[in-house]
Amino acid sequence: MYYSYLLRYTDVWAKRDRHYFNVLDILVEQLREQNLIRDDISDENIKHLATYITRGITMEWSVSLTEYPIEEKDSLIDAFCHNISDL
Secondary structure, three states: OHHHHHHHOHHHHHOOOOHHHHHHHHHHHHHHHOOOEOOOOOHHHHHHHHHHHHHHHHHHHHHOOOOOOHHHHHHHHHHHHHHHEOO
16 A cells, blocks of 8 residues: 555655655754764765665565564664764
């Protein structure tokens, strides 16, 4: 059902004024203020990468024919956070 929805309403997912992107803007801004992310990665790039990861995990979950434990994808999120981290 989710996959079908995505295919039918692609224009909704492309809009950058959705709440999801507003939340990403706030999170990236807070991380910058706290000097927790690298200076050599732009805010836009971080938001794109975060979106690709979350959409990819969500898409795989929606098309999976077997059980798809989301928590097993935590390592992908951890690797992303480690890669953008300035710590």
